[in-house]
Amino acid sequence: MAKIGDLLRAGRTFSFEFFPPKTDDAQLTLGRTIAELEPLHPAFVSVTYGAGGSTRARTRDVVTWVRRETDITPMAHLTCQGHTRAEIAEILQHYRDADVSNIMALGGDVPNDPADTRPSDYKYASELVADVNEFGCFSVGVAAHPEGHPRSPDLATDRRLLADKLRTADFAITQFFFEADHYIRLVDALDALGVNKPVLPGIMPVTNKGQIVRMADMSGTAVPPWLLDRLSSTDDAHEIRKIGVEVATDLCQALLAAGAPGLHFYTLNRSTATREIYANLNLSSAH
Numbered sequence: 539m540a541k542i543g544d545l546l547r548a549g550r551t552f553s554f555e556f557f558p559p560k561t562d563d564a565q566l567t568l569g570r571t572i573a574e575l576e577p578l579h580p581a582f583v584s585v586t587y588g589a590g591g592s593t594r595a596r597t598r599d600v601v602t603w604v605r606r607e608t609d610i611t612p613m614a615h616l617t618c619q620g621h622t623r624a625e626i627a628e629i630l631q632h633y634r635d636a637d638v639s640n641i642m643a644l645g646g647d648v649p650n651d652p653a654d655t656r657p658s659d660y661k662y663a664s665e666l667v668a669d670v671n672e673f674g675c676f677s678v679g680v681a682a683h684p685e686g687h688p689r690s691p692d693l694a695t696d697r698r699l700l701a702d703k704l705r706t707a708d709f710a711i712t713q714f715f716f717e718a719d720h721y722i723r724l725v726d727a728l729d730a731l732g733v734n735k736p737v738l739p740g741i742m743p744v745t746n747k748g749q750i751v752r753m754a755d756m757s758g759t760a761v762p763p764w765l766l767d768r769l770s771s772t773d774d775a776h777e778i779r780k781i782g783v784e785v786a787t788d789l790c791q792a793l794l795a796a797g798a799p800g801l802h803f804y805t806l807n808r809s810t811a812t813r814e815i816y817a818n819l820n821l822s823s824a825h
């Protein structure tokens with residue numbers, strides 16, 4: 539199956555992120571969303587990895603299903619959090635056997651459940667990257683945080699550690715952000731540190747004001763005052779989604795003009811906003 543590192547060397551990639559569904563209904567919604575997005579010919583889709591054991595199994599199931607049942611290249615997310623080296627080796631063996639060639643190696647969100655005390659053999663994502671690389675058959679992506687990771691002491695340290703991590707991986711995907719300058723500054727900083735690997739901007743179309751404020755708070759993303767003002771101008775859900783699509787379209791245009799190697803959309807398992815942005819950017823006809 540295609541490796542994302544090779545796809546990026548061949549040209550721009552447009553890709554989508556999903557999370558593993560928790561219920562049968564959510565499973566149906568995701569199936570429908572993938573069917574609606576498949577005609578857009580994404581270069582790849584990625585599936586996130588949760589903290590709990592059952593959601594972790596569902597990531598494997600969704601990734602393996604996409605590989606087996608569709609023509610889309612899947613990427614499996616994998617985290618340091620709560621994993622021994624032996625477990626990681628077993629999961630990687632499963633993906634190798636299933637002909638899945640792309641792994642996103644992440645630190646992982648800390649589990650909400652204080653009773654969850656599973657040991658981790660890994661402290662930082664860079665240690666996981668090293669083990670995935672040892673398998674020799676995966677293209678490896680890592681996370682980048684344009685506004686800095688919330689646990690980083692300062693932006694310079696964040697950039698230096700990201701540069702070290704990205705040197706050993708094939709590409710990065712960023713946390714979502716709302717100002718193109720955050721992305722441009724990140725890429726410039728990596729360049730100054732001698733790292734030119736592709737960095738795909740992560741795009742989160744706003745469809746709900748409360749949800750975006752919560753998610754931004756957790757991930758260290760600033761929601762700029764101009765965006766809050768626009769979102770506060772209406773209570774109409776349809777209008778808010780329209781603003782979200784317009785804002786994301788403008789951001790995508792600025793990022794592509796700045797030379798971004800592609801766009802990675804956080805779909806939240808829905809297709810409408812992403813399809814509208816695609817149409818605004820004329821990407822449907824380009825693929």
Ligand code: FAD
Nearest residue numbers: 586587615644645646647662663681687689690711712713
């Ligand atoms: P790391 O690279 O380990 O960085 C975490 C912190 O440690 C940073 O502050 C970094 O500067 C610091 N650090 C790194 N190396 C060192 C070192 N050697 N010494 C000292 N400090 C160091 N979470 C999930 O649980 N599941 C997912 O599927 C998921 N998907 C994501 C996809 C994308 C594109 C992004 C951007 C994030 C995703 N996350 C996911 C969230 C991510 O797991 C969290 O942001 C996590 O807190 C950090 O992950 P990381 O891979 O950047 O970690």
